[in-house]
């Protein structure tokens with residue numbers, strides 16, 4: 073058993089970084105504001121010795137599940153590397169491609185349930201429009217550029233996920249006598265180049281808020297991909313590489329904004345996805361298929377070029 077544990081964890085070693093490397097990368101992004109982050113972290117450390125403590129093997133945790141590559145690989149990592157029992161939470165924002173995501177999550181759940189019958193629990197789905205449907209006009213600003221490459225986004229989105237996850241934890245305690253108090257998302261360091269609220273400082277401030285409001289510092293909220301206390305600060309390509317190592321059927325995950333039968337392969341998320349496979353040196357077995365609508369094709373192209381300009385030419 074011990075040997076098995078070691079050989080599994082060895083697979084993670086090539087992806088771990090030392091603290092100074094992570095901090096150097098972290099503070100290249102000014103949104104992580106060094107002083108602010110260190111005060112939030114020292115408040116958390118005072119209570120439990122460290123800003124984040126990984127629960128012991130066999131403990132229950134909540135993991136947000138979206139059907140995308142990031143949250144899927146995070147779920148695999150939590151089980152394989154940390155031996156945690158995962159209670160997935162799917163938050164259905166009722167987007168145009170929600171039906172597709174539902175089917176994808178079902179497929180991935182079947183895979184995980186079959187592979188980890190004791191550690192992967194039945195996902196729980198909550199339908200929740202974000203922003204609230206009365207404010208649905210705000211949705212059109214999701215990709216509005218504010219400054220640099222920052223997008224307006226859905227106000228406070230990670231915190232909204234965290235609040236629902238806390239409620240789910242309490243619901244599990246009431247109904248199943250398990251009490252997961254650590255919540256994982258799959259946000260990557262590169263995400264906060266787009267959305268300011270996906271920075272580590274933002275996630276840490278949400279953790280402090282939950283713990284303070286609950287008056288219980290057992291509550292934790294983080295993204296495994298940027299959890300520096302574990303030596304993790306992963307790019308999307310690294311996440312693809314880890315997923316591949318773990319044998320996760322990555323081609324089943326869904327990235328595309330469109331809810332077509334196959335992913336389009338040309339919208340910005342599809343493009344980022346393809347790049348990640350390429351950089352990871354992993355064969356991308358995803359089926360991409362563009363629609364036959366010429367007008368859409370033209371618009372996709374323009375959108376794509378705008379995105380490339382925004383994200384790569386500036387760097």
Ligand SMILES: [Zn+2]
Nearest residue numbers: 328336339342
């Ligand atoms: Zn697409």
